[in-house]
Amino acid sequence: MNGLLTSALIAGLFLIGLLGGVWTVIAPWVVGFPQVGNGSWNSMTWASVGTGVLVLTASAAGLVVMAAALAAPQQAKSQPPSGGRS
DSSP, rough: HHHHHHHHHHHHHHHHHHHHHHHHHIIIIIOOOOOOTTTTTHHHHHHHOOOOOOOHHHHHHHHHHHHHHHHHHHHHHHSSSOOOOO
């Protein structure tokens, strides 16, 4: 039970990171960050979007790995052992 609780907490942190990354990526369009010159964003806005993409990617990868790790023990229990002596 303790392992399941720990896994749920870590998955929750990855989910929070995923949501934060999504918000960081879409915020310039939703909030309407100020534009400079000919209607383009400055380098700080693009750096923010790039950072959001990195956070989003890392969090999504973490969630996939966490889901695979949680599913692996249940798959191992359902399969008969192989490679033994006969």
